[in-house]
Amino acid sequence: xxxxxxxxxxxxxxxxxxxxxxxxxxxxxxxxxxxxxxxxxxxxxxxxxxxxxxxxxxxxxxxxxxxxxxxxxxxxxxxxxxxxxxxxxxxxxxxxxxxxxxxxxxxxxxxxxxxxxxxxxxxxxxxxxxxxxxxxxxxxxxxxxxxxxxxxxxxxxxxxxxxxxxxxxxxxxx
Numbered sequence: 001x002x003x004x005x006x007x008x009x010x011x012x013x014x015x016x017x018x019x020x021x022x023x024x025x026x027x028x029x030x031x032x033x034x035x036x037x038x039x040x041x042x043x044x045x046x047x048x049x050x051x052x053x054x055x056x057x058x059x060x061x062x063x064x065x066x067x068x069x070x071x072x073x074x075x076x077x078x079x080x081x082x083x084x085x086x087x088x089x090x091x092x093x094x095x096x097x098x099x100x101x102x103x104x105x106x107x108x109x110x111x112x113x114x115x116x117x118x119x120x121x122x123x124x125x126x127x128x129x130x131x132x133x134x135x136x137x138x139x140x141x142x143x144x145x146x147x148x149x150x151x152x153x154x155x156x157x158x159x160x161x162x163x164x165x166x167x168x169x170x171x172x173x174x
Contacts, residue, residue, distance in 0.1 A: 021155035024145040028092060029079035031142055036072030038119050043069065049116025052123055053102050054109075065116075071095070079149075082158020089149035096143040100136055107132040 039046040047065030051058055075095075078088045099117065106113055112128065114121045115135050124130060154161055 017152060018154070018156050021149065021152050022157065024148045025079050025082060025085060025155050025158070028089070028142060028145045028149065029076045032072045032076030032079065032092070034076075035118050036069040036076060039069035039116075040073065042120060045120035045122070046116065049114070049121025052111070052113040052116070052121060053106055054111065055102065055105060082155055082160050085149055085155065085158060085160050086153035089146045089153060093143060093146040093150060096139050096146060100139045100143070103132055103135050103139070106130070107136075 043066040046069055047062035050061040050065035075088055075092055078084060103115055112124045112130050114124055114130065116122065117135065
């Protein structure tokens with residue numbers, strides 16, 4: 001007669017979470033770096049993209065449009081380094097909520113614009129159709145990454161962890 005010990009299932013989620021956080025942090029950093037880099041070369045076009053939403057005065061919209069690529073680049077660098085990750089995730093989440101609200105507002109008002117998220121944006125040419133639903137869904141996905149980082153900001157290979165004196169990867173035995 002053979003007696004077998006009952007195996008307790010191993011919960012691998014605690015060991016996986018730091019790596020999911022790293023992927024979320026680096027993924028969101030990439031989004032911000034690409035978004036900022038595509039706009040920083042033409043700040044006037046970035047301003048026109050914000051003006052196209054028709055939600056604020058022209059002068060305010062152009063200033064926000066010109067500043068936005070630098071904010072996006074800064075968020076990307078901060079997240080890439082893993083420095084002040086929770087703060088960067090919070091600012092990212094707030095920006096993404098504003099972006100989703102802006103796109104939804106343009107859609108509900110029947111505006112035909114390109115969101116300007118990864119380029120010049122602005123009014124679409126006659127005959128072109130906006131793609132609001134995919135843009136909103138994409139930004140909600142990015143918002144989920146930011147939300148994950150808000151709840152679990154510590155990730156391997158981050159400046160936050162280094163400053164706190166944490167090892168790059170947590171031991172699985174802990």
